[in-house]
Amino acid sequence: MEEVLSVHLAVAVALLLLLAAKRTPAVAVPSPQCQRQCGGVDIVFPFGIGDNCSLSAGFNVSCQEVQVQGGVVVYRPFLGNVELLNISLIHGTIRELNHISTYCYDSSSSSMELSTWCFDASETPFRFSDVQNKFTAIGCQTLAYIMDNTDKSYQSGCVSTCQSLSDLADGSCSGIGCCQTDIPKGMGFYNVSFDTGQISPSGLGRCSYAVLMEAAAFSFRTTYIDTTDFNDTSAGQVPVVMDWAIRDGPPSCELAKRNEETGSYAYACLSGNSECVDSPNGPGYLCNCSSGYEGNPYLPHGCHDVDECKNSPCPSGGVCHNTVGGYRCSCRVGRKLNERSNTCDPDTTLITGVTIGFLVLVILSSFGYMILQKTKLNQVKQEHFRQHGGMILFERMRSENGLAFTVFSEAELVKATDNYDKSKIIGKGGHGTVYKGIVKGNVPIAIKRCALVGERQKKEFGQEMLILSQINHKNIVKLEGCCLEVEVPMLVYEFVPNGTLYELIHGKDQASQTPFCTLLRIAHEAAEGLSFLHSYASPPIIHGDVKSANILLDGNYMAKVSDFGASVLAPSDKEQYVTMVQGTCGYLDPEYMQTCQLTEKSDVYSFGVVLLEILTGQEPLKLDGPETQRSLSSKFLSAMKENSLDAILPSHVNGQGSDELIRGLAELAKQCLDMCGSNRPSMKEVADELGRLRKLSLHPWVQIDADMIETQSLLSGTTAASFEIEVGTTELVADYAR
Known part of the structure; x- marks a missing residue:
């Protein structure tokens, strides 16, 4: 009885297999030995070269010999008698x-x-x-x-x-x-x-x-x-x-899938991760790999997973995890993925929990919290001071000179400048940007923001803070304080409203309208400031970038020497003079450029160029014109050598100063511009000589009245010489940052 049942069961299985074979026509699968390239063209299935290598006869490709130019024989793929250039599975x-x-x-x-x-x-x-x-x-x-x-x-x-x-x-x-x-x-x-x-x-x-x-x-x-x-x-x-397209069967995907289910048609999309697409041009259909997959959908297992993480689809700060048919993004601890905007946003749940825990900790252990906060504050302070010149620099200022300026908070300076509004910018230069601000009590200040935060900028910031903190002189711009809470260091100066000596000399029609005695006074005051740096500061300070643009004018048009970003403290060791050459073309000491040694006499040379600007009304360097006329100092020294000084002096200078005064000032400038630094006078000698020359410009019995007239001319805008400066309507502001 068991043998009979076994025979019947075997017959039933055979009939089912035979029926399944009749209902499901097999799609041709190419042999691994099929040729897959001809003439540099990839022949991808359903196309094929040779018997049983293509899906159907319409996709048969032949690889034929072709004679090209020069008689060379090459192989090229052909569909019938037409040469095939390339095949695209994705676009069909x-x-x-x-x-x-x-x-x-x-x-x-x-x-x-x-x-x-x-x-x-x-x-x-x-x-x-x-x-x-x-x-x-x-x-x-x-x-x-x-x-x-x-x-x-x-x-x-x-x-x-x-x-x-x-x-x-x-x-x-x-x-x-x-x-x-x-x-x-x-x-x-x-x-x-x-x-x-x-x-x-x-x-x-x-x-x-x-x-x-x-x-x-x-x-x-x-x-x-x-x-x-x-x-x-x-x-x-x-x-x-x-x-x-696949056109030798049902004309659409819907019919092709339906006929496949009935076993009357061999469906061409063999890969398990593929999908059918109706042909956009005529009847038939195409096969594409599903989203997240790539490869050949006409082959069994032809579509394989795409590693989307290679193209970094996740937001900045996120981590990509490749999955079968897709990918997943995650964010680091403290942030969560916002799928709508594809960003890693702060995890508000975690932040809220930490905040509540922190508040509870504060309430329960206020004393410990105060100690912890003090420790953290000191750490932050040390870190910021390290970034902006070092804690050692600050302690040195406190111990040796006393801290005579204010440490401003970032919030105070943001409020003072309307969040650093562009309209508050009063100067830009190589060292940074300067903003005008108003602090408590309607006190105007100037805030210098460094443009870059590199090692050199940090060094310059600390250098300028150290130099200015130990200087208290009426002719040197005063450092009011600094801000150390930000990544970009900031210095706060007194606000100097009436521009620069450069603007006074070279501004529109200014040279001819400004009394010569006024320019001489400003030069004398600037020399006094530089003399103080060289002779009375301890240790002596070398400015390093003396020029008319760094001589500011306050409300009474008193000179204020500014911009100590390039300054250095005079060393005791001669070898320490070696430094990187920096400064402004036209003012640079030739000896400094040759030796890379910055000395007090380098400042004297640069100040001599400032005296030439006052004498001639000309800029120190012109890029146009003959080469011999480009450098003001070279042109002046040639004129002095040829005894033709009057040729380079403007008419208003000859009309306002005596010959003795003009000659004296020219001789002083010549001494300052001596090519040998040891032959130049000191800044104290320059200041004393300018004081003597100022006395020559006035008779002793009218000197006081003349000083009053000069002050009135600068503040009111009128003089007997038609001197006009619009103080009330135009506020000339210094370019601190040069």
Whole structure:
């Protein structure tokens, strides 16, 4: 009995297997030995070379020998008798070479010769792409037709005319010498013909051309009209794009899937991670890998997972985790992923919990909290001071000189400058940007913000803070304080409202309107300030960037020396003088540029150039004009040597100062500009000499009255010499940051 049951069971299983085999036609799977490349073109399934290597006969490719220019034999892929250029699985397209149809005049036979080409792909999986192809005609007096032999009986034409070569333009194909027209969807066959009644030989060209071709591969040239370049260059063939699909079965994905379920059709999308897409051009369907997968959907297991993390799809600060068919992003502790904006936002839940815990800790252990906060504050303080010059520098200022300035908070300076509004900017330079601000009590201040935060800028910040904190002189800009809470260091100065000596000398019409005695007084005051730096500061301070733009003018037009970013403390060891050359062209000491040793006499040389600006009203360096006239110091020294000083002095200087005064000031400038630093006077000697020269400009019995007149002229805007400065309406502000 058991043997009978076993026989019946075996027969039943065999019948089921036979029925399943009949219901599910197998899709051909290529052998691993199939050739997968020809002539540099990848032949991907469903295309194939050789027997049982393609999905169907319509996708069979042959690899043929072709003789190219020079007699060289190469292999190229062909679909039928048409050369194949490439295959795209993703877009469902191929590119092939299509023949050009011609209608040319034969001068030997004095007749027109017609050569047309028809392309028939109607019985294949291919259709001409209506998106990427255009029917193109080239020539003068050319009328070409394109026709389809399908039930739609499509026919269209393209007319190209031209009267002269001057009407033509490269790249233009709008009917003059060249025309293009679209084709409809579903074309698998086309034929070209010419209206011979419209074509006649002319002096503009003997040939007309027509072809269906890839639009992106064509750019019209005017030489195509009067030469045979179009046909010769392309060897009579141009690319055409064909849309392909699985067309030997159901015309849509829905029917293909339904027939597969009934076992009456072999479904081509074999990969488990693939999906069906209806053909956009004609009946049939295509297979694509599902989202998150890539590969060949026509092969079993052909679609494999894409590692999306290689392209960094996660937000900045996030971590990407590749998953099968996709990916997942996560954020570091304290942040969570916002999928809508694809950003790592703060984790408010975690922040709230930490805040509540922190508040409880404060309430329960206030004493411990105060100690902890004090420790943290000291750590932050040490870190910021380390970044901006070092804690050692600050302690040195406190112990040796006393801390005579205010440490401002960032909030105070933000409020004082309206959050660093652009309208508050009063100067920009290589060392930073300067803002005008108003602090408590309506006190104006100037806030210097360093432009960069490198090692050199940190050193300059600490240097300037150290230098200015130990100086208290009426002719040196006063350091009111600093801000150490920010990454970019900031210094706070007294506000000096009336601009710079540079603006007073070189501003519009200023040189001729400013009394010479005023300029002489300002120079004397600046010299007093520099003399204080050299002679009375301990240790002595070398400014390093003396120029008229760094001499500021306060409300009473008193000189204030500023910008100590390039300054150094005079060392006791000569070897310590070696430094990087920095300063302003036109003011630099030639000896300093040669030796890289910055000394007090380097400041004397630069101040000598300032004296020349006062004497001549000219800028220290001009980039135009003859080379001998570009440097003011060189021009001045030549004039002194040739005893022709009057040639470089402006008329208003000769009119306002005595010959003794002018000659004395010129001689002082000459001594300051001596090429040998040891021969130059000290700044104290320069200041004393300027004081003596000022006395020469006035009679002793009218000196006091003259000083009053000068002050009134600067503040009121009028003098007997028509001196005009608009103090009330225009606030000249110093360029602290240079």
